[in-house]
Amino acid sequence: MDKVPEECRVEDALGILVGKWKPIILLHLLQEGTKRFSDLKRSMPGVTQKMLTKQLRELEEEDIIQRVVYPQVPPKVEYSITEYGRSLEPILEAMHEWGTKHTAHKQEKQINQIKQN
Amino acid sequence: MDKVPEECRVEDALGILVGKWKPIILLHLLQEGTKRFSDLKRSMPGVTQKMLTKQLRELEEEDIIQRVVYPQVPPKVEYSITEYGRSLEPILEAMHEWGTKHTAHKQEKQINQIKQN
């Protein structure tokens, strides 16, 4: 961490990942390669079509994922991670690992607070 | 990335880092160890007292940073990274590195778009 704050690019990476459904989307696509819109939607309980579309568009805009439309009836649209997007994988892994520890950390903290009483 | 989405903890880490001034705060404290509120504020152009206070409180709540109040007049409050908070450093590093590449990537993309015309 020998960078001066003026040239901090952390936010750039953060901006890509921030969005209620983006981490989940990436996880699905990283694990399963290519998925149709409807499959993606089905595997993400609670998401609306509008939101899923929006988040996918934003990831596509940053070249993290790729969108392929098959001009047929009924429509078919497939999404997949780009090579470039795959470079985010180590970061997601690291965050997942840290998050897991943090969850344990918070539980421990709660237990200690209860003991105080 | 062999985790199923149901046990995705990426958001937990993300939630800690998200906040307009949090990455910068962490960067400053990681680099310079301990800083007073006013020093921190001075090194972050544009931040208001309210926002700086708020972001610091949130980081403190998660045990990422430590707040020490010296009961004197005028008041003196020092902030520093906790041992636990320091475990975020690799993630911040990785994001900074990725962000730097991404900035270059976007510039390249723009140039290509201009060439199209």
Added chain:
DNA sequence: CCGGATCCACTGGGATACTG
């Protein structure tokens, strides 16, 4: 099947003024 268009609630961030 996919996604655009509208309308709406909520909250994150900010400007400003005030206090021990």
Added chain:
DNA sequence: CAGTATCCCAGTGGATCCGG
């Protein structure tokens, strides 16, 4: 010096309906 208290605005996320 450090922090609260108010008021405000814009953006995000969501519910719902419509269309190719």
